[in-house]
Amino acid sequence: MLSAKLFNVTTIFYMLSMLAFFGFLASRNKIAGTAGSALAWLGFAIQTVAIGFRWKESYDIGMGHAPMSNLYESVVFFAWSIVLIFGIIDIKYRYRVIGAFVMPFALLGMAWAQMYLPADINPLMPALQSNWLLYHVITCFLGYAAFAVACGVSGMYLIKSRSEEKNTEAAGGMMSHFPPTRVLDDLNYKAIMVGFPLLTLGIITGAAWANYAWGTYWSWDPKETWSLIVWFIYAAFLHARFTKGWVGKRAAWLSIIGFMATIFCYLGVNLLLSGLHSYGSLN
Amino acid sequence: MGTNQRGIMQQVWDFFCSLKLTLFLLITLAITSIIGTIIPQYPNIDERYWATISTARRAFYDKLGFFDMYHSWWFLALLAIFSINLIACSIKRLPHVFTFIREPAVTISETQQKIFMCKDFKLQGSIDESRDKLAAFIESSFAKPVITQAGNQYHLFAQKNPWCRLGVYVVHASILVIMAGTIIGNIWGYKGFVAIVEGETINTVKSRNDKDIPLGFEVRCDQFTVTFYDSPGGGPQMPKEFKSILTLTEQGKEIPGYKHARVIVNEPLTYKGITFYQSSYGQANNPTTFYFTIRDRENGKLEQIALRPGAHTRLPDGRLAAIVDLTDNPGEGLAAVVGIKDQEPEPKFFKVYKNRPELDELRGDKLIFVFTGTDAKLYTGLQVNKDPGVWVVWIGCIMMCVGLCIAFFISHKRVWIVVQHGYARMYGNASKNQPGFTIAFDALADEFNRQNI
Numbered sequence: 001m002l003s004a005k006l007f008n009v010t011t012i013f014y015m016l017s018m019l020a021f022f023g024f025l026a027s028r029n030k031i032a033g034t035a036g037s038a039l040a041w042l043g044f045a046i047q048t049v050a051i052g053f054r055w056k057e058s059y060d061i062g063m064g065h066a067p068m069s070n071l072y073e074s075v076v077f078f079a080w081s082i083v084l085i086f087g088i089i090d091i092k093y094r095y096r097v098i099g100a101f102v103m104p105f106a107l108l109g110m111a112w113a114q115m116y117l118p119a120d121i122n123p124l125m126p127a128l129q130s131n132w133l134l135y136h137v138i139t140c141f142l143g144y145a146a147f148a149v150a151c152g153v154s155g156m157y158l159i160k161s162r163s164e165e166k167n168t169e170a171a172g173g174m175m176s177h178f179p180p181t182r183v184l185d186d187l188n189y190k191a192i193m194v195g196f197p198l199l200t201l202g203i204i205t206g207a208a209w210a211n212y213a214w215g216t217y218w219s220w221d222p223k224e225t226w227s228l229i230v231w232f233i234y235a236a237f238l239h240a241r242f243t244k245g246w247v248g249k250r251a252a253w254l255s256i257i258g259f260m261a262t263i264f265c266y267l268g269v270n271l272l273l274s275g276l277h278s279y280g281s282l283n
Numbered sequence: 284m285g286t287n288q289r290g291i292m293q294q295v296w297d298f299f300c301s302l303k304l305t306l307f308l309l310i311t312l313a314i315t316s317i318i319g320t321i322i323p324q325y326p327n328i329d330e331r332y333w334a335t336i337s338t339a340r341r342a343f344y345d346k347l348g349f350f351d352m353y354h355s356w357w358f359l360a361l362l363a364i365f366s367i368n369l370i371a372c373s374i375k376r377l378p379h380v381f382t383f384i385r386e387p388a389v390t391i392s393e394t395q396q397k398i399f400m401c402k403d404f405k406l407q408g409s410i411d412e413s414r415d416k417l418a419a420f421i422e423s424s425f426a427k428p429v430i431t432q433a434g435n436q437y438h439l440f441a442q443k444n445p446w447c448r449l450g451v452y453v454v455h456a457s458i459l460v461i462m463a464g465t466i467i468g469n470i471w472g473y474k475g476f477v478a479i480v481e482g483e484t485i486n487t488v489k490s491r492n493d494k495d496i497p498l499g500f501e502v503r504c505d506q507f508t509v510t511f512y513d514s515p516g517g518g519p520q521m522p523k524e525f526k527s528i529l530t531l532t533e534q535g536k537e538i539p540g541y542k543h544a545r546v547i548v549n550e551p552l553t554y555k556g557i558t559f560y561q562s563s564y565g566q567a568n569n570p571t572t573f574y575f576t577i578r579d580r581e582n583g584k585l586e587q588i589a590l591r592p593g594a595h596t597r598l599p600d601g602r603l604a605a606i607v608d609l610t611d612n613p614g615e616g617l618a619a620v621v622g623i624k625d626q627e628p629e630p631k632f633f634k635v636y637k638n639r640p641e642l643d644e645l646r647g648d649k650l651i652f653v654f655t656g657t658d659a660k661l662y663t664g665l666q667v668n669k670d671p672g673v674w675v676v677w678i679g680c681i682m683m684c685v686g687l688c689i690a691f692f693i694s695h696k697r698v699w700i701v702v703q704h705g706y707a708r709m710y711g712n713a714s715k716n717q718p719g720f721t722i723a724f725d726a727l728a729d730e731f732n733r734q735n736i
């Protein structure tokens with residue numbers, strides 16, 4: 001299938017983009033940074049086309065549905081969302097180094113999906129045949145992606161603030177490429193400000209869908225509960241900014257914990273706990 | 284009230300107004316919620332689970348309500364404190380916010396002058412002339428200003444979107460609205476279940492605790508069908524659609540629009556606030572007759588036959604056939620096990636899958652069997668809900684989304700111009716998106732310079 005080949009090409013582009021960003025980090029060569037962004041955008045364009053093809057291919061074999069219904073498709077879409085959110089931040093703020101901390105997430109997703117996950121297009125079971133599936137998946141994953149970016153930025157914050165504290169940094173060293181801690185803290189907050197409403201919408205569309213399919217908008221199943229846990233953590237993050245001492249490092253840690261909970265909500269619940277979500281367990 | 288008593292009241296009030304409590308609650312709710320995702324929850328507890336834990340542990344969990352954690356007294360208490368915290372904070376802050384919006388600081392204070400961004404300008408005309416020109420300028424390029432005299436200065440103040448400060452409170456109120464919606468649903472609604480055999484009519488459903496709930500109208504199941512995806516590779520069949528055709532009547536009279544109404548998964552049917560969801564299905568009775576179409580491999584002649592358990596039926600070629608069993612393995616679908624007796628003493632058994640003519644061809648027999656069905660009736664299992672609170676919940680959800688967008692993406696922008704003789708200083712501040720505002724502020728300053736005031 002054409003889409004599968006294009007996904008492979010996408011993976012290669014994300015890998016090259018990441019390497020370019022690493023090169024940029026190490027060499028401080030502006031061209032490497034620009035190349036990193038350009039490669040990310042190219043990969044993104046190819047992936048967009050590939051998702052479109054996969055959608056069409058599902059219709060060709062008579063099971064037409066949006067390509068977001070099993071683990072493979074969702075991981076691919078997650079990678080796509082991460083690059084999209086990163087791209088927007090890249091255009092808006094032009095702090096290229098962020099790519100070195102965010103592209104690895106996208107690459108990891110694509111590589112895992114391409115190498116280990118079954119890529120078959122499966123027919124949709126009746127419970128999943130709903131437009132809410134589309135709205136639910138898109139909002140959730142864009143939210144998760146924003147949290148991934150926030151997590152990457154928080155990692156940068158912690159590294160930068162540590163080197164500032166120890167004062168080990170030679171002028172013009174690698175750290176001088178990192179945006180100032182103030183900016184990183186602000187970017188962390190901004191990314192969560194984008195992710196939080198999206199996650200909220202994701203939870204709401206999920207509830208609306210459950211209400212259509214089963215007649216209960218909330219049943220405390222593990223997936224739902226974990227999404228609420230993630231929501232609580234980021235709500236805590238937002239409120240923590242109003243009480244003293246919860247900016248900077250603590251906010252960065254809270255953001256990292258939030259993203260770990262997000263990943264658990266997305267993968268851990270399915271792989272480790274049982275639930276009624278579509279992609280179920282790996283086998 | 285003694286001072287001591289007032290002191291305590293004040294302390295309680297401060298406790299419920301504190302943001303530290305909010306943080307504590309959010310984090311505690313997040314952590315405790317994990318319990319119910321690890322320990323199985325009533326009513327979905329598999330009987331086998333009990334054998335895996337000791338009785339002491341079971342008693343301990345029981346005492347803490349861990350098997351129905353999200354309805355345990357302590358979890359509900361956390362939620363109650365959470366809402367009190369929310370209400371107390373709003374009562375404390377909202378009046379200030381309203382004052383802030385209605386009576387803005389039209390002169391800029393010393394502290395604000397130190398922290399807000401600013402730009403300096405030289406003025407040419409008299410102070411009164413400049414003031415009026417500046418007022419016209421700021422009105423045309425930002426918002427209509429309020430002019431206040433302070434000593435030998437004039438303060439011009441203009442603002443945009445002050446109301447967006449209320450966004451946060453819309454979010455907070457929405458949480459209370461959603462909680463109210465769920466409470467309404469719990470008090471005045473119910474969740475029930477009913478199984479209706481094809482052709483039969485019901486007028487009550489069973490509640491969760493096994494009580495009969497009268498619907499106030501009747502529901503007949505006209506038909507139930509399952510369709511499957513074609514599986515070209517001959518692999519397991521995936522169900523594509525579960526469909527009930529229902530007819531609703533009120534005291535025997537048909538209700539317009541509810542004759543042969545369709546219910547499928549994700550498309551429930553609602554009448555008078557009661558909603559029917561397709562949830563399960565099954566066979567209502569053992570079949571007494573099995574229907575097959577038989578095709579002669581050589582001449583292609585088709586013939587319908589019916590087999591009955593316990594009886595032999597003669598096939599067109601003279602052999603005897605009998606029905607032995609009916610299987611319905613997951614992934615395989617319905618199949619009949621048929622035995623055919625020829626010359627040999629032992630009959631030959633084979634499986635015929637329902638509606639899969641291509642499979643029996645592979646058997647190589649000169650008669651190709653297609654299993655078309657039985658006379659057994661199916662029942663449809665419907666989840667039946669009444670939830671008068673669900674609309675309140677959706678209104679709360681919409682409020683939350685709108686409130687979040689206001690709180691995060693709309694910015695309260697303020698500009699002050701302090702005018703003195705021959706000299707002006709412009710200050711600016713925004714509640715959100717400072718970088719964006721800085722650009723706008725610089726553009727405003729450039730515009731100012733071009734005006735030649």
Ligand code: HEM
Pocket residue numbers: 235238239241242302305308364365366368369370372376451454455458687690691
């Ligand atoms: C016990 C519950 C809560 C209390 C007492 C509380 C209180 C507060 C307070 C005092 C503020 C600061 C308002 C200001 O002056 O700007 C605030 C901000 C906010 N709250 Fe809450 N809150 C609670 C729960 C929640 C929850 C569950 C959410 C989830 C949606 C939430 C969403 C927000 C948002 C989005 C902001 C604005 C934050 C920002 O602008 O960065 N709150 N809250």
